[in-house]
Every structure is written in structure tokens, then in C-alpha cells.
Amino acid sequence: DQQVKQNSPSLSVQEGRISILNCDYTNSMFDYFLWYKKYPAEGPTFLISISSIKDKNEDGRFTVFLNKSAKHLSLHIVPSQPGDSAVYFCAARRGGSNYKLTFGKGTLLTVNP
């Protein structure tokens, strides 16, 4: 049961351009969303999060947009840098739960110099 879906397994962009990573969810009980970055053989590193009461959150080069009606969120990275190359995971938390996160399958971002 894929409650959090990242339909693009990979994305390749040029350095300096915008990277847009997408995530869809099916469970309307999710009320908090997070993006993590992961390098091989390392743990997920937190990037940015957004509560369902907001539609946008920005932190430096990273912006997350949430469209609740479409059950869709996206992560924008501007400008993209080669060091951003990693797997990006979308995760969601259900309101009232014991705070466990449900992850998508991830998108491999490659930023070419």
C-alpha cells in the first residue's frame, strides 16, 4: 500500500538550474510532510518540512510547496549544485499517530556540472 508516492525514480538537471522533485500521497490523515536527502551508506538527512496548515515553506535554496486538494507536494532546489546529487525522500506523518513516518521510494537527483 503505497501511501506516499514518488513517481520519478530519477531526475537529471544542470548546475544552476532548478530541480523540482514531486511527491503524491493518498492518506488524507497526513498532516506533516518532510523531505530528506540520502547519500549511499548514510542515514537520511533532514532538509525541510511543512505542516498541512501551510502551503509553502522556504529555507535557503530549498522550498517545499503543498497542495492539499491535490494531495501533492514538491521540493524546489534553486540553484542546483553538484553537491545536491543524492536520493531525495518524501515522508509524511499522520495526525494523531505515534509520529511514525511513511516514506516514498525516493528520487535520485543528479546535478551535472
Place this chain on the structure above:
Amino acid sequence: EPEVTQTPSHQVTQMGQEVILRCVPISNHLYFYWYRQILGQKVEFLVSFYNNEISEKSEIFDDQFSVERPDGSNFTLKIRSTKLEDSAMYFCASSDISRQGGYLLYGYTFGSGTRLTVV
């Protein structure tokens, strides 16, 4: 910056043997978790732990798995009789809740993981 520490980084064990994966969560966090990632697949929730007891577990977390917080700082995952399909990266995480601008922020920090290889 506070970290979640996991040991060992890599564990090789024979099928049927018991393994204990160790974690030191962030000291002021109250919620603790184990997740795993089988190669090429997504990160999957195993179990959450709060107030010295399991608060939620997935269907993966069957009777061969157990968790413990033996001394107030360590958080362990024990697999009693390992199977080949238990080979995966196991991640420990801890979380806290804070307030910012009138709404709640949930902070989850993951460790670097233990790569478990069952042969």
C-alpha cells in the same frame, strides 16, 4: 549539532544467529524508532518507542524482533534468529516536538545506519 549514533556500522552474521543493533538517540528526544531499507527499496517503519514501551509496530516487526532501552541512553534492536531476508540497512531515529510561529514542528533525526548482512 546533536546526532543519533549507531553501532556497528556493518554487521555480518550467519543465518539463525541473534544480532543486537545499538543506537544512542539524541538525549532530550522522547520518541525513538527503528526503520530499515532493503537494497533498492524504500525506507520502512519497523517500530516506535515512547515512555519505555512500544507505541506502534509494523507487520514486519514480528516475534523475532524486540527493542529495549536498557539504561536510559541506549536503544537496541534485537533480531533473535536472523534470516537471509533480514539483510538491510537498519536506521535508528529519534524525534522531538517544538513550536514555531504558533504551529508544531516535528524534528526527526536519523542515524547513519547499520548494514546487516545475513549469510
